[in-house]
Amino acid sequence: MEFEWDDxxxxxxIERHGLDFLDVWQLFDGDYIKGPAKLGEGGEERFLITGMIHGLYVTGVFTMRGTVTRVISLRRARNNERREHEEIHGS
Incomplete structure (x- = not known):
């Protein structure tokens, strides 16, 4: 899987959330849940993904640019996102 982002x-x-886009592969490599997010600029289709990075529940926003996954943001998962992940994949 290929990733890209705005440096x-x-x-x-990293400054705001303490999470580095360089680690995003961990979300896609483990158990995760994925769903639609609000549309981006110009109606760009975006997705939410919740999984684990370094043992923390993390939610990312991304879009697809052809076969490349473009990372928009990463943050700690909200309680409801964490619970949904645990219900589907266990804790």
């Missing part, structure tokens, strides 16, 4: 957004995400 300025990556640095802001």
């Amino acid at each position: 300025n957004k990556r640095l802001k995400n």
